[in-house]
Amino acid sequence: MEKAAAAENKAAPLKLLGSWASSYTHRVQLALRLKGLEFEYAEEDLGSKSEALLRHNPVYKKVPVLVLPDGRALAESAIMLHYLDDAFPAARQLLPADPFDRAVARFWCHFSDDKLGPAVGAVFASTGEEQEAAVRQVHENLALLEAELREGAFKGRRFFGGDEVGFLDVVLGCGSYWLAVFEEVTGVQLVDADAFPLFHAWLRDFEAQEEVRETIPSVDRLLDYARGLRQMLLAMAAGAGAPADAPTAAPPSAAPPAPATADIAVDI
């Protein structure tokens, strides 16, 4: 009886509210797995958000949300990754120890979120000349990362974190798997192994990691999802009156159009 009571009093594990196709959700799932931390997962229907989600993230009303054993909650995936390092110092640390290296990792995390991600989203949401401009933007962004791998901050490393996957690998990696999916669905080449050999090799090594394979959904599921989303985005663009291949270039940080898509987490 005492043992059972003690087991019941054991603190509840971390709980993650997420969406199966959300890269931001995958970041946190992957981080938890890399750290060997137990957690419960609850799938959110983004078309009909739960009361818990709205209560725990009233400011942005988005996934993922990390609910702590005491009921307090966190929002924003990159902030959660920092929290997990801080709260579980004995577990594998994702951020580097040195302040300068941390600043560099955070810088490229912002780059991924503010530049690369939206540029890839713009490729996916457009056609014709607008898409061509978005593709050029993606290539410029990938070239910057390739240069850092070749001769900059990450020179000689297998992963951005060094010999092992770290914070920036989790951030960039949980998003980069969409590249091959979008290439298949749009027929546009984004990551040319000849143009971006180091990025290509890094992505291949990242996707081969056991914890990553446990986290990223199957390619077939992602393809189905992406095909449906692409049809819908193009239909919306056509319905909005603007011709799908209007000559104006998409701005570099253009996100997919229409508020609804912010909830449909192709937020890479």
Add this chain to the structure above:
Amino acid sequence: MADVVLLDLWVSPFGQRCRIALAAKGVAYEYREQDLSNKSELLLRSNPVHRMIPVLLHGGRPVCESLLIVQYIDEAWPVAPRLLPGDPYARAQARFWADFVDKKIFDCGTRLWKCNGAALEQATRDMIEALGALEAELGGKDYFGGEDLGFLDVALAPFTAWFRTYEQCGGFAVAEHCPGLAAWADRCRGRDDVASALTDPDKVYEFALTLKEKFGDK
């Protein structure tokens, strides 16, 4: 070159965050005013990706983006005041709200000087709502960091110099909607480390009017 150099622009609230953090920590540094219409070779070399200020150079190595610079300053000079608290949850909350300032306050503020008509009215509503959320986060505390300046105080303080501009453009009073925040702003301005970094609010308003002239909606 001095060991610590800050590439900055006189009126930038982002640059001012860095100046406040350096002053709070008592770190000596060389301030270098940048001409953004004719960017220096040092700036272009230090921040090739964005070519923006602020940039902190420490031992010649560049750190970019104001909130990353402030975190770097806190970590590289782990002396009082500790800008990020020790508690993991409190650290996460400080990061969340500093990010909120970036996402909301700067965006609403820009729309306030830039827009007219219905867009201006929306910007005013959004700004009041955003300031209200920050007011709630402050609660009854002297500072967001508690008894002393913390990460969120540093992130938001420079924008207090823009309150007069927001009020003039939007036709509202911060003190009326957010009395706690207004009191906090006064408290911050009473400190040397903050006051020495901020631009005079009248000069900020003059500057905003020139921005409106150049880039505002017609």
